[in-house]
Amino acid sequence: MTEQTMKPATAAQKLGVYLPATPAEFQETPLTRTQLNEMLETPPEWLVELRKNGPHPRSVVAGKLGISNAGLARGGITEALTTEEITALLQSPPEWLVEERATQAQVRDEKIRLREKAAQKRK
Incomplete structure (x- = not known):
């Protein structure tokens, strides 16, 4: 076989x-x-x-930047980026990146809140 x-x-x-x-x-x-x-x-x-x-695929770029793939697209990043390019974005984040990171943090916080709420209901 x-x-x-x-x-x-x-x-x-x-x-x-x-x-x-x-x-x-x-x-x-x-x-x-x-x-x-x-x-x-x-x-x-x-x-x-x-x-x-790199160049790194979009999912890796998004992860390294701390944002979603959709956030990457909203920021106009459609191509693979190198580690050097990612580092440059993190060192001098453009406004869109600051906003997307804040959005991602809110999403994470909400997921945690919902998980804790569900855990309370199970008790």
């Missing part, structure tokens, strides 16, 4: 990297779960470098 494979885009998402920045061989070859696990355990140099410096 052959092992199931995943598309390169799925593998890139699971590895947290931006697919167009990966080597051509990675982009063109489906990976097995075993190969993916090997890459997670002992990442090749290109993977280490991509995770460290």
